[in-house]
Amino acid sequence: MKQFWVMLIKEWKEALRSYKVIWIPVAFMLLGAMQPLTTYYMDTLLETLGGLPEGTVFEVPLPGAAEVLTTVHSQFNQIGVLILVLAFMGILTAERQQETHIMVLAKPVSIASFVLAKLVYTALFSTGAYAAGMLFGTYYTIVLFGNVPAGQITAGALVFLLWLVFIAVLLILFSSFMKSSGAVAFLTIASALFLHVTASMFPETLQLSPGMLALHSNALLVTGEPLELFAGSMTVSILAILIFPILSCILFRKQKLA
Numbered sequence: 001m002k003q004f005w006v007m008l009i010k011e012w013k014e015a016l017r018s019y020k021v022i023w024i025p026v027a028f029m030l031l032g033a034m035q036p037l038t039t040y041y042m043d044t045l046l047e048t049l050g051g052l053p054e055g056t057v058f059e060v061p062l063p064g065a066a067e068v069l070t071t072v073h074s075q076f077n078q079i080g081v082l083i084l085v086l087a088f089m090g091i092l093t094a095e096r097q098q099e100t101h102i103m104v105l106a107k108p109v110s111i112a113s114f115v116l117a118k119l120v121y122t123a124l125f126s127t128g129a130y131a132a133g134m135l136f137g138t139y140y141t142i143v144l145f146g147n148v149p150a151g152q153i154t155a156g157a158l159v160f161l162l163w164l165v166f167i168a169v170l171l172i173l174f175s176s177f178m179k180s181s182g183a184v185a186f187l188t189i190a191s192a193l194f195l196h197v198t199a200s201m202f203p204e205t206l207q208l209s210p211g212m213l214a215l216h217s218n219a220l221l222v223t224g225e226p227l228e229l230f231a232g233s234m235t236v237s238i239l240a241i242l243i244f245p246i247l248s249c250i251l252f253r254k255q256k257l258a
Contacts, residue, residue, distance in 0.1 A: 003109045007117035015125065020087060024125070027083055028133030031075045036068050036140040065145035066152065070218040072137035073160055076130060077214055081167060081192060084126050088168075089185040091118050092175035092252070115176065115249050122168045130157075130164055149224065156221035159234075163213035166237050167192050169244045176248040177255055203227065210237040 015021045038045065040062065063071075092115070134157055142148065171188045178184045195211030203215065207229035216226040216233060 003113035004117050004120075007109065007113055008121055011117060011121035015121075020125070024083060024087055025129045025132040028076070028080055028129040029136045031080055032072055032133035032135070032137030033140050035072045035075050036137060036144050039063065039068055039071065040144040062145065065141050065148045066222045068141045068145050069137065069148060069153070069156070069221050072134070072141070073156075073214065073218060073221070076133060076160070077163075077196065080130070080133065081164070082189065084122075084129070084164070084167070085171060085185050085188050088122050088125075088171055089175070089188070090181040091122060092172065093179060093181045093184055096179065096255070111253050112249050115172065115252050116245060119169065119172045119245055119248070122172065123165045126164045126168050127161060130161060148221070152221055152224045155224070156217045159213055159220060159226070160217035162234070162237055162241075163210070163217065166210050166213070166241055169241050169248075173244045173248045173251075176252040208232045208236045210240060213237060 012021075138148075138153060167188065170191055171184065174184045174187045178187070192211075195209055196214055197211075199206045199209045199211030199215060203212065206212065207227075210233065212227065212233040216230050219225060219227050
C-alpha cells in the first residue's frame with residue numbers, strides 16, 4: 001500500500017511540474033462557461049457577426065436551464081474527453097519508451113502499485129477537472145436561464161463522472177500493451193465514440209452498454225429520472241471499471257517480461 005501512495009504522489013508532483021493542474025481545469029472551466037454564455041447571447045452574436053441587413057430582427061428561442069446543462073455535458077463529452085485523452089495518453093507508454101519504468105520497477109514497487117497509481121491519478125484528475133467545469137457551467141446556467149433542482153444536477157453529474165472514469169480505465173487498459181501514445185489516444189477516443197454513438201442510435205438494443213451513461217446523465221438532468229435499464233448499464237460499467245485494471249496489470253506484466 002505504501003508503494004501505491006508513493007507512486008500516486010509522484011504522479012501529482014509531475015502534474016505540478018507540467019502545469020497540468022492549471023491548464024486542464026481551466027480548459028474545463030472555459031468549456032463549462034462557454035456553452036450557457038454563447039447560447040444566451042446567440043442572437044446578439046449573430047447580429048454582430050452575421051452580416052445581417054440593417055433593421056433585421058433575429059431572435060433565438062432560449063432553451064430551458066436543464067437543456068443547457070445537457071449541452072454543457074456534450075462539450076465535456078467531445079472536447080473535454082479529447083483534452084483528457086491527449087493529456088494522459090503517454091502516462092504508461094512514455095515511461096516504457098524512455099525505459100524509466102524499468103528503474104522504478106527495479107525498486108520494491110509492484111506492477112500493480114505502478115499501474116493502479118496511474119489509473120487512480122488519471123481518474124482523480126479527470127474528476128477534479130470535470131467538477132471545476134461543471135461548477136462553472138451550472139453557475140452560468142442558473143444565472144442566465146434559471147434554477148435546476150440540485151438533486152437532478154447531482155445525479156446527472158455523478159453518472160457522467162462514471163462515464164469519464166470508464167474512459168480513464170480504457171486509456172490505462174490500452175496503455176498497458178500499446179507502445180505508441182498516438183495509438184493509445186486513437187483507440188481510447190474511437191472506443192468511447194463508438195460506445196456513445198451506437199448507444200445513441202440503438203438505445204433499446206444496447207441498454208446495458210457503458211455508452212448509455214451519458215444518455216442516462218442527460219435524462220437525469222432534464223427529468224430527474226434515468227432511461228430504462230439504468231441499473232444494468234451502471235452494473236456493466238462498474239464491473240468493467242473493476243475488471244479492466246486487473247487486466248491492465250496482467251498485460252503490462254507481459255509487456256515488461258517480453
